[in-house]
Amino acid sequence: VLLPPITRCEAVEGRTLWDCVADTDWDNLEFGLVPTDYMYVMKCNRNGTFSEGKLKQFGPVELSPSSGILNYGQGLFEGLKAYRKEDGSILLFRPEENASRMKSGAERMCMPSPTIQQFVDAVKLTVLENQRWVPPVGKGSLYIRPLLMGSGPILGLAPAPDYTFLIFVSPVGNYFKEGLAPINLIVETNFHRATPGGTGGVKTIGNYASVLKAQAIAKEKGYSDVLYLDCVNKKYVEEVSSCNIFIVKDNIISTPEIYGTILPGITRKSIIQVARNQGYQVEERLVSVEELLDADEVFCTGTAVVVSPVGSITYQGKRVEYGNQGVGVVSQELYSALTNLQNGITEDNMGWTVKL
Ligand code: COI
Numbered sequence: 001v002l003l004p005p006i007t008r009c010e011a012v013e014g015r016t017l018w019d020c021v022a023d024t025d026w027d028n029l030e031f032g033l034v035p036t037d038y039m040y041v042m043k044c045n046r047n048g049t050f051s052e053g054k055l056k057q058f059g060p061v062e063l064s065p066s067s068g069i070l071n072y073g074q075g076l077f078e079g080l081k082a083y084r085k086e087d088g089s090i091l092l093f094r095p096e097e098n099a100s101r102m103k104s105g106a107e108r109m110c111m112p113s114p115t116i117q118q119f120v121d122a123v124k125l126t127v128l129e130n131q132r133w134v135p136p137v138g139k140g141s142l143y144i145r146p147l148l149m150g151s152g153p154i155l156g157l158a159p160a161p162d163y164t165f166l167i168f169v170s171p172v173g174n175y176f177k178e179g180l181a182p183i184n185l186i187v188e189t190n191f192h193r194a195t196p197g198g199t200g201g202v203k204t205i206g207n208y209a210s211v212l213k214a215q216a217i218a219k220e221k222g223y224s225d226v227l228y229l230d231c232v233n234k235k236y237v238e239e240v241s242s243c244n245i246f247i248v249k250d251n252i253i254s255t256p257e258i259y260g261t262i263l264p265g266i267t268r269k270s271i272i273q274v275a276r277n278q279g280y281q282v283e284e285r286l287v288s289v290e291e292l293l294d295a296d297e298v299f300c301t302g303t304a305v306v307v308s309p310v311g312s313i314t315y316q317g318k319r320v321e322y323g324n325q326g327v328g329v330v331s332q333e334l335y336s337a338l339t340n341l342q343n344g345i346t347e348d349n350m351g352w353t354v355k356l
Pocket of ligand 1: 078079080208241242243302303304305
């Protein structure tokens with residue numbers, strides 16, 4: 001099978017950006033898979049060493065029916081994005097943070113992991129070779145999904161003998177169907193996402209399968225997603241199915257501290273820093289559901305959701321609305337500050353963006 005041509009976006013006289021982006025409906029991107037040209041595959045041998053990876057045409061992967069990932073869920077994923085700048089160049093946002101989170105997750109899941117350098121180089125290569133799929137300015141971003149999986153065969157419960165690191169990419173638009181409008185959350189009181197000592201704090205695939213039921217019930221009732229409480233006290237806010245949460249009260253920003261059951265989001269960490277840079281007091285601590293309901297503003301953060309304002313929260317049948325369902329001032333300010341940085345609109349004094 002012939003690989004499709006790579007269309008590079010180098011400055012060539014007379015050429016516009018539209019000559020070097022893929023022919024797709026850029027105006028109607030959602031957060032859904034758009035198949036792209038290449039995926040990156042790197043195998044790990046039985047000594048735990050990853051060999052040089054290869055780009056392959058994007059498509060199905062072959063796995064043993066008894067692979068560790070299919071049978072015992074031995075797998076991790078990451079999520080990061082590439083952004084198109086006005087001049088056509090491409091920026092990544094903090095890819096080494098994803099690399100190091102995968103490394104610590106792999107340790108928890110008894111898997112070998114690529115080095116930070118291997119991870120970042122693989123992401124760069126995958127994005128460069130799929131660059132015609134990075135949306136034009138203002139149309140979205142390229143979502144990058146690195147996977148690490150126990151791909152070798154195993155029957156008794158044990159770590160798989162072989163591992164595969166894979167990266168695929170897809171152009172994406174807004175995560176929630178509400179677009180940039182505030183979302184409506186319900187606080188979950190029956191299901192829990194994570195337990196102390198469990199894997200809630202790592203990006204293992206099973207954490208996401210386990211919230212599908214609660215999410216489906218919530219969506220059936222018209223909510224955008226579910227907010228989980230800690231499973232011990234059933235009182236402290238943890239996170240939403242796919243993102244972290246922040247509250248704003250009297251201009252002080254608070255977010256649940258990371259204590260093992262909460263995913264250490266890279267957008268979460270970045271927003272804390274951005275907010276402090278803007279002069280806000282930011283606290284990482286236990287946040288009770290009562291405080292949540294009493295907040296002036298609530299917003300979610302994540303790679304996929306970016307900064308999503310929350311318009312209402314329903315808890316035990318009681319619905320609380322924030323800022324007349326409009327976007328709160330602080331949420332808007334932080335959204336703009338972060339996305340301007342990610343898109344190369346404002347100067348990056350933090351050294352977070354990586355130019356390809
Ligand atoms: C991300 O924000 O990148 C995530 O990994 C969440 C996922 C459920 C889309």
